[in-house]
Amino acid sequence: MEIYLDANATTPVLAQAAQAALQAMADDFGNPSSVHSTGLKARALMDAARERAQGLLQTGGGQLxxxxxxxxxxxxxxxxxxxxLRERRDSADHKAExxxxxxxxxxxxxxxxxHWNQILGLHLQIVAIPVDREGHHDLDFLQREAPRAGLVCTMAANNETGVISDLAGIEASLLRSGSRAFWMVDGVQALGKIPLQLAKTRIDYAPFSGHKLYAPKGIGMLYVxxxxxxxxxxAGGGQEGSRRSGTENMSxxxxLGAVLAALEDGISFRDHATLQAFRARLARALEEAFPGLVYNAPLAQTLPTTLNFAVPGLSSRLLQDLFDAAELRISGGSACSAAKxxxxxxxxxxxxxxxxxxxxxRLSIGPxxxxxxxxxxxxxxxxxxxSLRNNCLSPQDxxxxxxxxxxxxxxDGACCYLLADAASQRCVLIDPLPEQLPRLIQTLQCQAYPLVAVLSTQGSGLHAEARQALAEELGEALFPPAEIDALGWPVRMSELQLGAKRLRRVLPPGGRQxxxxxxxxGREALLFGEPGAECAELAGLCAPALDAGAQxxxxxxxxxxxxxxxxxLLPGxxxxxxxxAHPDAVLVDVREPYxxxxxxxxxxWGATLQAVPLSRLLNALPAWLARPEQPLLFFCRSGNRSRQAAAALASLGHAQAWSLSGGLALLPAFAPEDPALLV
Structure with a gap:
């Protein structure tokens, strides 16, 4: 069962809302512009929903x-x-800048x-109102610039951080400045979470979206x-008093009317204090799970449904994959841009x-x-x-x-390789970058193997910088600078021993790489770096230092x-x-251990399962390539990493490399009681 913690992006449809939509499609399906009884019933339904919204938002004489x-x-x-504004300009009434x-x-x-500045030919300067480190608007800036403004756009609460805007302070700044600017407030995240009394404010326009509060996608409101x-x-048939033409979306x-009714009944939705208590419990769990976690906005100044945080040393992508594996749905920010x-x-x-x-x-719950x-x-x-502690990824313990x-x-396409040998308890690091050091140091400390060498295949100064930082952080002598060359190789050694494995180097003319x-x-060689003519007689694989194409x-x-x-590609x-059809197939899980x-x-269904994280794919390639006709079906969470693995095998000539399209996320649900699943 999934736990959906991305309510600021969208919400499931409330049961009452789904029932109301079905009834509107099956029974009250009339066109509200029709004058017969079926149309009148639809009109009454629409009017009732509008009246509820007007009461909730206290729109007064404004339009909704x-x-x-x-x-x-x-x-x-x-x-x-x-x-x-264009009409004002043309009549010389007021010229906004x-x-x-x-x-x-x-x-x-x-x-x-x-878009509209260009289409209407206004060519006004578009300027962002600065915010402070807590996400609040700079009201001094606003008051100073508002007299020159034609339109001011702010939001009631931020969709990423949950920061609640000081609407009263913004209004006061506009009034003190004497500005004639129109004011639009994005009320999407505020609906059902903080009270709004629109008619008592200077707000000219306020848009809302139903799917952020348990209504279906495709329905919203605009206050004027x-x-x-x-x-x-x-323009068209004149619906909504000729303000928004097109047959109304009655379902x-x-x-939406059913959701608004649920807000009124005091049963379906939790009150502010309860939501704050729920969020506090989630925050405690996060702090226990991720020592060192920092919140990106003060919780006391945000919606009681939102937590936006970061964990030192852990990327947003890693955290999202981690939570998704636990069937916790979170996002990396706005759902409209998180995929980027x-x-x-x-x-x-x-x-x-x-x-x-x-x-x-961002972790967000619905009310x-x-x-x-x-x-x-x-x-x-x-x-x-x-899971992080068991896989050497936690900030502590x-x-x-x-x-x-x-x-x-x-x-970003640059590859670092850690070679570890459990038998000899020794390891070698190849081509590390300074940006990778926190993760590398954590890994080295967890496995507790002496670091024999830190080598560069490219002669990059960044690799040398990383080598020095590693020696300082780990307190290991490695080799004194006088005993290694510019590429990190020990000058007195022809090869490095890692248990049964040997690491040697091949120098092209010039020795800069x-x-x-x-x-x-009994195994083919694996070469790191770029093979030159000196490697022409070698058989095996090359692991590149730069691999932007994920080969x-x-x-x-x-x-x-x-x-x-x-x-x-195989559909789920x-x-x-x-x-x-392939009883000898191996299903390969390329997700990471965490x-x-x-x-x-x-x-x-009886198939063999093999766990080979994508980060460790090189270890399995030789055995797979030795059996190019054996079906290998790779899978991961979304299908992206499994496709990389399958593409890597196929590019090396493997004839039966498959990827589970869409990954586990799109795999059809199977009933647990199905005996076939117990195999």
């Missing part, structure tokens, strides 16, 4: 329109304000400003203050350190969660911490982790290698048929 969601509401509000928006606004706002200018985004409106794997612009605008902006994750949900969420969060074989650490050859009796390895002797092939629905510790494996 049903729209498709917040983005449409924002577009309509910006168009309305900018069209009015600026369009102001909060630096932490959802991207929909500045993008709408840019009485007397505020309005320009329809869409969405019915569902970039630092949070919200946290950057707040002036937080780069590691926090890049490593941030309908209950006690059992929180108990289970806390238990799984603590299990995540245990890691368990000893013996190492064996080759582990690859990749950073080196290729490192790892060999063992992992290539043949040292391409002329004698099988023809490269393409990986094959065909997994059982694939296993039954994920495997927490997660289930797919139904196997």
């Amino acid at each position: 329109l049903f729209v498709s969601g917040a983005t449409e509401g924002i577009q309509t509000a910006v168009l309305s304000a900018l069209h009015a 600026l369009l102001l928006y909060g630096a932490t606004e959802h991207k929909a706002v500045p993008e709408a400003l840019k 203050r009485e007397g505020a200018p309005f320009t329809p985004l869409m 969405g409106i019915a569902a 794997a970039q630092p949070s612009f919200v946290l950057q605008a707040m002036g937080l350190p780069d590691w926090q902006a890049a490593g941030a994750v 309908a969660v209950d006690e059992a949900f929180i108990i289970e969420a806390c238990a799984r969060i603590r299990a995540c911490g245990e 890691n368990q000893p982790t013996p190492g064996e074989g080759i582990t690859r650490f990749a950073l 080196q290729a490192l050859v790892l060999s063992e009796a 992992f390895a290539r043949r040292l002797n391409p002329a004698a290698a099988p023809q490269p092939l393409s990986e094959q 629905a065909q997994l059982q048929a694939f296993v039954q 994920e495997q510790f927490l997660s289930h494996t797919p139904p196997l």
